[in-house]
Amino acid sequence: MTTEQTKSESKILGTKVLNINEIKEYLPHRYPLLLVDRVVDYEIGKTITAIKNVTVNEEFFNGHFPHKPVMPGVLMIEALAQTAAILSFMTMNVKPDENSVVYFVGIDNARFKRPVEPGDQLVMTVEIVRTSRGIWKYKATASVDGKVAVEGDLMCTIRANESANGAAAGQ
16 A cells, blocks of 8 residues: 555545654654654644554663663653654645754753653654744643653754755765
8 A cells, every 4th residue: 555545545534644654754763763653643733643652672671771661751752852843844744855854942841750661652742832933842742541751842943954965065
């Protein structure tokens, strides 16, 4: 089944879903740093809900922590940021290329409420609060079994990859 067929079927069924291959069209991340497995709903320009299936096979569990595996908070924030990037690119109606880079501008009010362990499914919800002069601000929450694991306000910007531009220009 092609990507277009999948999108068409999703629209017919009334759901807005992106599978992993469609997600990879919107994110440059790949294993081991691609942290969004599926988009389960979205409203362009407003909100997105995605999931990350947390498995014991994740590389970071080898060292964090061998005696009590816990997903690092920084990776939960990164998963939320990746979810936000998907929504931003969809809202702009563009797909990133090798010249597109999404940078964090700030993270405010981040709070970690519960540990995330192997076997958990992280449900990430990101809402666009505003965009101004190329800065996107989001309200982001990730939960497991309906209980908030992490929440915070994220700010990001999308820029051209200067190293790719410099290399292309022979600099």
